[in-house]
Amino acid sequence: MKALITGASSGLGKDMALVLGKKGWDLILVARRADRLENVKNQINNVNVQCIIADVSKTEECEKLYERTKDENVDMIINNAGFGDCGKFLETDLERELNMIDTNIKAVHILTKLFLHDFAQRNSGYILNVASSAGFMAGPLMATYYATKNYVLRLTEAIYQELRQDKINVHISALCPGPVETEFNQVASVKFAIKGLDSCQVAEYAIEQALKGKLIIVPGTAMKFAKFGGRFMPDKAMLRMCYKIQYHKV
Numbered sequence: 001m002k003a004l005i006t007g008a009s010s011g012l013g014k015d016m017a018l019v020l021g022k023k024g025w026d027l028i029l030v031a032r033r034a035d036r037l038e039n040v041k042n043q044i045n046n047v048n049v050q051c052i053i054a055d056v057s058k059t060e061e062c063e064k065l066y067e068r069t070k071d072e073n074v075d076m077i078i079n080n081a082g083f084g085d086c087g088k089f090l091e092t093d094l095e096r097e098l099n100m101i102d103t104n105i106k107a108v109h110i111l112t113k114l115f116l117h118d119f120a121q122r123n124s125g126y127i128l129n130v131a132s133s134a135g136f137m138a139g140p141l142m143a144t145y146y147a148t149k150n151y152v153l154r155l156t157e158a159i160y161q162e163l164r165q166d167k168i169n170v171h172i173s174a175l176c177p178g179p180v181e182t183e184f185n186q187v188a189s190v191k192f193a194i195k196g197l198d199s200c201q202v203a204e205y206a207i208e209q210a211l212k213g214k215l216i217i218v219p220g221t222a223m224k225f226a227k228f229g230g231r232f233m234p235d236k237a238m239l240r241m242c243y244k245i246q247y248h249k250v
């Protein structure tokens with residue numbers, strides 16, 4: 001079996017690579033930082049690991065990535081590369097937000113479409129799109145990030161249903177964790193009020209559930225309860241709560 005993972009140079013992407021490597025999967029690791037990818041490769045033994053340097057925010061690099069790997073019989077694609085930013089929408093940087101949309105949405109969209117065509121044709125394969133619990137709601141002070149994760153979640157859900165209706169044996173999942181201890185906070189200049197989950201444990205759980213074909217994967221009991229409880233909270237109360245307690249800029 002073989003998996004392609006974007007954003008495999010740190011955090012959840014790296015840890016999902018380690019989990020799959022231990023299971024004996026060959027790996028194609030993708031990110032921009034070559035040294036960090038090599039470092040991950042060196043931590044994985046007894047399987048074939050290929051590193052590809054690519055900036056997935058660029059359409060042509062996503063297309064090149066697909067062209068380079070389409071004949072490699074990839075069984076699973078994990079669209080994990082992504083980042084956030086914190087601040088009032090009136091004050092945040094437009095260029096950074098457009099790059100976030102390109103990374104968190106456009107790249108996921110392109111790679112899902114390209115690989116899904118092949119997976120559907122051979123009637124097998126797994127797509128794991130890393131969304132977030134941010135995908136369940138709006139996120140004042142992280143408006144763009146939350147909106148990108150809503151897109152990823154809704155896209156994944158819709159494709160899931162189309163595949164089931166057409167009896168196509170391809171499994172698509174959205175991973176929706178709350179805060180996880182990775183480099184995310186540093187990149188986004190954010191500090192969450194809730195302590196983050198352990199990235200290795202989230203990675204283990206995500207892979208286990210994706211291989212079972214679970215549509216929405218929510219690691220941790222607290223976030224499962226929060227998702228359930230959120231259904232009964234009025235929209236505006238939810239917005240006020242998010243604004244006040246969820247995070248602050250560091």
Ligand SMILES: NC(=O)c1ccc[n+]([C@@H]2O[C@H](COP(=O)([O-])OP(=O)(O)OC[C@H]3O[C@@H](n4cnc5c(N)ncnc54)[C@H](OP(=O)(O)O)[C@@H]3O)[C@@H](O)[C@H]2O)c1
Nearest residue numbers: 007009010011012032033055056082132179180182183184
């Ligand atoms: N940590 C959390 O609290 C949390 C919670 C829910 C969801 N998530 C999601 O989990 C995913 C992984 O984030 P993380 O928490 O593991 O953060 P992280 O440690 O900062 O890892 C982000 C990864 O994405 C890669 N990346 C970013 N932009 C890229 C680009 N343009 N092209 C290629 N690779 C790119 C980075 O690699 P390079 O810099 O080397 O390119 C890095 O490997 C993200 O989609 C994030 O939104 C995180």
